[in-house]
Amino acid sequence: MRGLERRDVMLLVIVAVMTLFAPIILNPFPANSAMAQFNAGYPDLMQRFVIFGIFAIGFNILFGLTGYLSFGHAAFLGVGSYSAVWMFKLLGFNIIPAILLSVVVAGLFSVVIGYISLRRSGIYFSILTLAFAQMSFALAYSVLGNPALINLTNGETGLQVYPSDPQVLHGASAPNVTNLFGLEMRQTCEVKLGGTASGLSGCDTHMLPGAFGETFWAFDFNAGYYVCAVLMLIVFYLSIRIFRSPFGMMLRAVKSNQQRLNYTGLNPRPYTLAAFVISGMYAGLAGGLMASMDPLAGAERMQWTASGEVVLMTILGGAGTLIGPVLGAGFIKYFENIFSKINDGVLHSWFAFMPEGLENLFVTLLHPFVGKGWHLTLGILFMLVVIFLPGGLVEGGQRIGRFAFRRRNRKGGEAEAEAARKQPAE
Amino acid sequence: MSTSRFTRRGVLRTGAIASAGLALPTYLRAEAHTGFTNAPGDSEVVLGFNVPQTGPYADEGADELRAFELAVEHLNGEGDGGMLNTFSEKNLDGTGILGRRVNFVTGDTQTKSDAARASARSMIEKDGAIMISGGSSSGVAVAVQGLCQEAGVIFMAGLTHSNDTTGKDRKANGFRHFFNAYMSAAALAPVLQNLYGTDRNAYHLTADYNWGWTQQESIAAATEAMGWETVNNVLTPLAETDFSAYIAPVLSSGADVLVLNHYGGNMVNSLTNAVQFGLREAQANGKKFEIVVPLYSELMARGAGQNIKGIPGSQNWDWKLENEMGERYVGTNAFVQSFGEKYGFPPSQAAHTCYVQTLLYADAVTRAGSFNPCAVVEALEGFEFDGMGNGPTLYRAGDHQCFKDVVVVRGKENPENEFDLVEIVEVTPTEQVTYEPDHPMFDGGDLGECNPGA
Numbered sequence: 042m043r044g045l046e047r048r049d050v051m052l053l054v055i056v057a058v059m060t061l062f063a064p065i066i067l068n069p070f071p072a073n074s075a076m077a078q079f080n081a082g083y084p085d086l087m088q089r090f091v092i093f094g095i096f097a098i099g100f101n102i103l104f105g106l107t108g109y110l111s112f113g114h115a116a117f118l119g120v121g122s123y124s125a126v127w128m129f130k131l132l133g134f135n136i137i138p139a140i141l142l143s144v145v146v147a148g149l150f151s152v153v154i155g156y157i158s159l160r161r162s163g164i165y166f167s168i169l170t171l172a173f174a175q176m177s178f179a180l181a182y183s184v185l186g187n188p189a190l191i192n193l194t195n196g197e198t199g200l201q202v203y204p205s206d207p208q209v210l211h212g213a214s215a216p217n218v219t220n221l222f223g224l225e226m227r228q229t230c231e232v233k234l235g236g237t238a239s240g241l242s243g244c245d246t247h248m249l250p251g252a253f254g255e256t257f258w259a260f261d262f263n264a265g266y267y268v269c270a271v272l273m274l275i276v277f278y279l280s281i282r283i284f285r286s287p288f289g290m291m292l293r294a295v296k297s298n299q300q301r302l303n304y305t306g307l308n309p310r311p312y313t314l315a316a317f318v319i320s321g322m323y324a325g326l327a328g329g330l331m332a333s334m335d336p337l338a339g340a341e342r343m344q345w346t347a348s349g350e351v352v353l354m355t356i357l358g359g360a361g362t363l364i365g366p367v368l369g370a371g372f373i374k375y376f377e378n379i380f381s382k383i384n385d386g387v388l389h390s391w392f393a394f395m396p397e398g399l400e401n402l403f404v405t406l407l408h409p410f411v412g413k414g415w416h417l418t419l420g421i422l423f424m425l426v427v428i429f430l431p432g433g434l435v436e437g438g439q440r441i442g443r444f445a446f447r448r449r450n451r452k453g454g455e456a457e458a459e460a461a462r463k464q465p466a467e
Numbered sequence: 468m469s470t471s472r473f474t475r476r477g478v479l480r481t482g483a484i485a486s487a488g489l490a491l492p493t494y495l496r497a498e499a500h501t502g503f504t505n506a507p508g509d510s511e512v513v514l515g516f517n518v519p520q521t522g523p524y525a526d527e528g529a530d531e532l533r534a535f536e537l538a539v540e541h542l543n544g545e546g547d548g549g550m551l552n553t554f555s556e557k558n559l560d561g562t563g564i565l566g567r568r569v570n571f572v573t574g575d576t577q578t579k580s581d582a583a584r585a586s587a588r589s590m591i592e593k594d595g596a597i598m599i600s601g602g603s604s605s606g607v608a609v610a611v612q613g614l615c616q617e618a619g620v621i622f623m624a625g626l627t628h629s630n631d632t633t634g635k636d637r638k639a640n641g642f643r644h645f646f647n648a649y650m651s652a653a654a655l656a657p658v659l660q661n662l663y664g665t666d667r668n669a670y671h672l673t674a675d676y677n678w679g680w681t682q683q684e685s686i687a688a689a690t691e692a693m694g695w696e697t698v699n700n701v702l703t704p705l706a707e708t709d710f711s712a713y714i715a716p717v718l719s720s721g722a723d724v725l726v727l728n729h730y731g732g733n734m735v736n737s738l739t740n741a742v743q744f745g746l747r748e749a750q751a752n753g754k755k756f757e758i759v760v761p762l763y764s765e766l767m768a769r770g771a772g773q774n775i776k777g778i779p780g781s782q783n784w785d786w787k788l789e790n791e792m793g794e795r796y797v798g799t800n801a802f803v804q805s806f807g808e809k810y811g812f813p814p815s816q817a818a819h820t821c822y823v824q825t826l827l828y829a830d831a832v833t834r835a836g837s838f839n840p841c842a843v844v845e846a847l848e849g850f851e852f853d854g855m856g857n858g859p860t861l862y863r864a865g866d867h868q869c870f871k872d873v874v875v876v877r878g879k880e881n882p883e884n885e886f887d888l889v890e891i892v893e894v895t896p897t898e899q900v901t902y903e904p905d906h907p908m909f910d911g912g913d914l915g916e917c918n919p920g921a
Contacts, residue, residue, distance in 0.1 A: 085588035183675040183702070197606035197676040197705075198631060199580045201613055204913050218617060227617070229592075261592070335588070337610055339580035377582075378589055381520075381575045413520035413575055 049281050052363060056277060060270040063087055064260045071235070072259040078387060079379060084229055084263035086378050088334045090371045091269040092327050097354040097366030098273075098280050099323020103316050104352070105361035106289060108296035112167045112348050113154070113174030117147040117321040119181060119343035121328025123193070126200045126338045133211035134202075134219050136226065136268070136333040140326065147325020148318055155317035159310060162299065174348050181340040199339035219265075219333050226265035226334055234258040265334045272330065273367075276323060281363060283319070292316050324351075357426055359433025368434045376419045383411035503839045504619040504920025505595045512567040512838065514539070514825070515574065515596030517587050517611060518625065519603055522578040523731055526766050527603040527817045531625055532573060533810055534818035535600070538825035541805070542569045549805040550826060553798040553854035558833040565832060576602060580610035587611050591618050597838050598623060598828050603817055605629030605678045612641035619920020621840050623824035626817040628730075628762055630681040633868035634909035639917040640840055642847055642862065644827065644869045645820045646900070648682040649908055651761045651781040652689035654873035654895035658779060663724065663757055665694035670722035672713055672737055674729050675702035682728045685908060686761050690726075698722040703729075703737070710737040714744050723751040726759045734760055735770035742774040763876055765815050768888040775878035779892065782874045783820060784856055786813040791891050795872075799856040813886050823855045827862075844917040859897075865904035867914065873900050 045053065059066065068082030081087070100114050121143035128139035158169040186196025194200055202208075219226045235257040283289050294302050295309045302309050332338050341347065350373065358369025388407055392400040410418045430436045507513070516535040519528035540546045544561025551559050563569050572594045574586030583602065590596040599615055600623040602608040608627035615622035616638040624632060624643040628651070633643050659667075669690055673683040679702070687697045698720050703713055714737070717725055725746060729737050741747075741758055749756040760767075763780030789799035802822060806814040814822070827847070835842035848864035857871040876889040902909070 080593070083589060083593040085585060085592050089585065179704070183704070186677070187675075187680065189680075195677075197580075197604075197678070198609045198629075198636065199606060201610075201636075203635075204915060205911070335584060335614070337580065337584065337613060339606070339610065341579040341581055378585060381586070382572060382589065384573045386571075412573070413525070415575075416521070 045281060046285070049285065049363075053274075053278060053281065056364065056367070057274055060091065060274060061267075063090070063270070064262050064266070068258060068260055071256045074256065075391060078383060081375055081379060082261060084227070084261055084266055085334075086374065087261075087263065087266045088269050088330075089374045089378070091266070091273040092330045092334070093351075093354065093370035093374055094367040095269075095273050095276055095330070096324055096327035096351055097358065097370045098277060099320040099327070100351045101320075101355050101360060101362075101366040102280060102283060102292075102323070103320040104355055105366075106284070106292035106296060107313050107316050109159070109162065109313060109317070110167045110352065111158075111170040111317070111320075112345065112352065113158075113170035113172075113177075114320070114324050114351050115343050115345070115347035116154070116174040116177040117151055117324035118328040118331070118347065119177065119338070119340070120150050121147045121325030122332040122338035122342055123181070123200055123328075124325075125329040125332035126202065126336055129202045129208075129219065129332070129336050130200075130206040131209065133208045134215060134217065134336075135210070136219055136221055136329075138210075139219075139333055140272075140329040143329025143332070144322050144325045147328065148322040150325075151318045151321025152314070155314050155321065159313050159317060171345060171348065174343060175345055178340055178343040178345070181343055186340070194338070194340060197340065199337045201337045219336050221264075221268060224264050226268065228264040230262045232260045232262065234260070269330050269334070272326065276326065277363075277367075284363060288312070288315070353423065357423060357433055359435030362433070362435040365433050365435040372434065373419065376415050376422075380411055380415035380418055381413070385412070387411075502919065503841075505591065505597045507567055507595075507597055507838055510567060511570045512564050513590075513594055513596045514569060514571045514828075515587065515590030515594065515599045516571055516601050516821075517574045517576050517583060517590065517599055518601040518821075519578045519607075520573075520575040524578050524603045524626075527626055527764075527815070528576070528601075530766075530815045530818040531601055531603065531821040534806070534814060534822040535571065535573075535825060537806055537809060538822045539569050539571055542825070542829050546809070547805050548801075550798045550802050550822070550855055553801050554826065554830070555853040556830050556834070558830055559826065564829045565836070565838070569829070572596060576604075576607050576611075578604050578607060580606050583607040583611050584614050587614050588618070591615075591620055596620065600821060600824050600828070601625045602627060605632055606676070608632050608643075609636040612636065612638050616640045616915065616918055619840055619918045621828060621843050623828050625821045625824065628682070629678040630685065630908050631677060631912075633866045633912075634681075635911040637866050637868075637909075637912040637914050639844060639867075639914045642824070642827075642867045642869075644824050646781075646783045646871070646873055647868065648678070648685040648761070649902060649906070650873050650900040651682070652685035653900040653902075654781050654875055655686065655759070655761060655779065656689040656693055657895070657899070658875045658892060659690065659695075659759065660693050662779065663754075667695045667724050667754075667757075668698045668722045668752065669695050669724045669726050669759075670698050670717050670720055671700040671726045671728060672710065673700055673702050674705055674733055676705055678730065679728050681908065682761055683726075686726060686728065686759075688908075695724070703733070705733065707733070708736050710740040711744070713737070714740045714746070717741075717746065718744075718749055718751065718756075721752070723754050724757045724759060726761065728761060730762055731767060732770070734767050738771050738774050738778070763889065764817070765886070765888060768878060769885065771878075775888065776880050778878045780876055782816055782876050782889070784816045785874050785876060785889065785891060786819075787887075787891065788856065788874065788894075792894055795858045796856055798854045802856060819856060823857075826855070827852070840919045841917040861897075863904070865914075866909065866912065870897050870901055872897055 064082045068080045070076035070080050104110055124143040124146040125139035128142050132138050154173045158166055181194040185193040216225050291312045299309055354369035354373050355366045359365025388404045392403045518531045519525055541549045541551050543563055572590050576583035587599050598621045603626035605627045608624045609632055612622045622641040628647055630648050671683050673679040727737050746756050758778050760778055760780040763782050768775045786803045788796040803813050831843045831846040832838055835846040847862050850862040853859045860869050860871040862869055873895045875892045877892050879888055879890040882888050
């Protein structure tokens with residue numbers, strides 16, 4: 042395939058297959074069983090997986106390759122979202138102009154922030170980007186959201202589309218939700234497998250757990266998810282090309298020893314700025330897609346916690362590796378959405394087979410780790426990964442692979458892992 | 468509960484259902500699974516309770532969740548029935564909703580619009596929730612309300628006090644039982660006039676976000692109408708914890724009243740700072756300096772401790788309402804008793820509004836005879852009820868806002884226990900807090916059409 046080595050083609054194909062069949066892979070448990078709690082194959086979460094995957098892939102181009110740790114990437118995500126919603130308000134619900142504008146605006150915004158922040162490296166760079174992101178958050182939250190002044194962001198309430206908005210390109214027959222030339226993003230077709238009446242149960246209805254007495258699987262094929270998935274595959278391919286290009290090599294050189302690069306007469310700043318802008322545009326794309334799947338942009342998207350989240354995703358998955366950030370994004374989003382919904386009632390139903398006292402004991406023991414305690418579980422796992430698998434989930438996968446095949450992969454994988462281990466610049 | 472009586476409505480409904488059942492024996496099953504989003508099966512119905520379990524409003528969220536659990540218990544015929552016994556409609560008999568057992572899922576809004584929408588979407592898409600309720604911030608309520616409108620499920624708002632929820636952001640599928648900033652101001656103004664007179668200069672400190680702005684706008688308009696002057700309005704960042712710098716210039720500004728348009732931790736901190744600066748003992752313009760906190764809650768009063776004594780504000784409901792203000796607020800004691808028996812302390816106003824909203828939804832479905840959101844909207848619009856602790860209440864069709872009496876309270880001088888921190892000054896009757904749906908502070912909104920989804 043174009044400009045890719047065999048190994049990368051394999052990786053791309055695996056990722057493509059995984060994303061295309063995600064609705065099936067993520068719903069391994071029958072829809073009306075107790076384990077259905079752990080199914081993640083519903084449209085909203087699948088969309089989040091790939092959107093945050095894009096965000097983390099972009100972040101990894103900056104952090105994984107150059108070692109510059111940006112703590113303000115959420116600002117680009119937010120700017121992308123706001124631009125997309127403004128396109129919905131002004132032009133109409135087609136997502137193409139929204140996504141284009143979100144990438145362009147995030148790109149311009151990252152040129153400005155990158156130009157200033159990249160004058161410093163290491164911790165000073167991180168603090169500068171953090172400061173810019175918090176400034177953007179404060180602007181979006183109150184200054185630019187005050188109806189008395191100019192209302193660009195609608196403040197705490199979040200920017201959304203009202204029936205009174207102009208929407209000049211909105212045709213009479215066009216659907217009143219975000220769409221791609223008429224294909225509604227929320228359109229979901231459900232396939233039922235097992236039990237009576239297997240097959241396509243329709244694209245308009247949603248079957249319910251408990252609606253039927255028998256065991257069956259339900260898979261949701263959502264239009265919006267596939268739009269996001271295709272875009273993710275494209276930007277994933279782009280990121281492989283960047284990783285393998287001479288430009289990528291220059292970025293790695295910045296990471297391994299910037300001083301030496303300076304002495305050889307090369308100016309690293311254009312390279313780092315380019316990497317910064319590219320990753321900013323990735324974040325803008327992710328923000329635009331988020332708004333396209335759900336046309337509301339809130340200021341919290343820009344808060345420092347959101348910036349920290351993408352750092353966690355990248356490190357958890359494996360900074361500097363190709364697939365790591367996507368895995369990390371999926372991992373964190375899974376915990377946020379699945380574990381936070383396990384409440385005491387669910388726990389009691391799991392342990393209902395036990396004697397009363399034992400049941401209550403188990404529920405009490407597990408209680409701090411689920412529901413509102415999902416942060417705690419995630420934190421423990423994050424610590425375990427960082428301590429025992431410094432290369433992230435990817436290293437875990439490699440170790441398992443090595444153990445299974447009893448041979449060391451001495452070729453490409455080592456060099457990549459080597460680069461990932463290097464400390465950031467300075 | 469088990470007495471069988473023929474009512475006109477009951478006969479009509481039974482007749483209609485029976486004839487429909489006879490006429491369409493084959494289509495009925497197919498119909499049950501189409502026509503609207505998440506049509507429930509024959510045995511159970513799922514409600515989604517989306518409350519902040521982490522973040523600044525986690526206390527309110529925890530109390531809301533308790534109330535939801537209690538409401539589901541009562542709907543399913545467990546416990547003592549609570550307000551089902553006092554509610555003016557007698558359709559709910561403890562057999563769930565339309566014969567289906569009520570089940571619920573919970574989620575964490577984190578007090579962020581994004582997280583709240585993600586959580587609500589997973590309830591709708593994954594768990595098949597037919598109604599979403601909860602939330603304890605206006606930004607979240609507006610965001611989730613918009614989502615429910617698009618997805619075609621009903622949203623029963625929890626604690627949300629901004630004018631915009633049923634103002635410029637109102638939606639056909641969304642309903643609010645809680646009162647709003649305008650009502651707070653309208654109820655407070657006459658009380659402030661009695662307490663402090665008509666010749667006052669007010670200095671506003673306002674939380675710099677949507678709710679703060681509408682609260683400030685409302686209270687400034689109401690107090691100016693009775694002759695007060697607004698000296699200054701200073702916006703404070705939401706994340707601020709030390710308000711000394713904002714309090715210091717107040718005394719020299721010529722103001723003699725300080726209005727704190729703050730909520731939660733903000734209010735606790737700013738009030739504490741104001742007391743530390745000696746504002747409560749100060750004299751200005753020959754009068755005693757006063758502090759006003761327009762939106763009150765028991766949780767905030769507990770946080771502020773001694774400093775809250777004597778400071779006036781408004782509430783949607785208070786657990787002592789029936790005891791102190793009489794029969795009109797029947798339902799209050801029934802709810803306080805079953806809540807107290809289950810959890811060991813009296814409920815907050817956030818818990819009350821969430822409990823009532825759940826029962827109102829269940830009742831609307833029963834009256835409509837269908838879970839179809841459009842039928843529910845029709846049943847709730849213009850619905851008048853009583854016995855839910857607030858006296859006679861109207862769900863107005865024009866903007867889906869409840870109209871009922873507003874409680875004006877004051878920090879108690881000598882609290883008897885840790886739950887008895889506020890005393891009721893008076894209850895402002897509904898007529899005084901009613902406004903037109905196109906009032907300037909609420910204008911620009913459009914309910915749109917009810918959306919049943921698929």
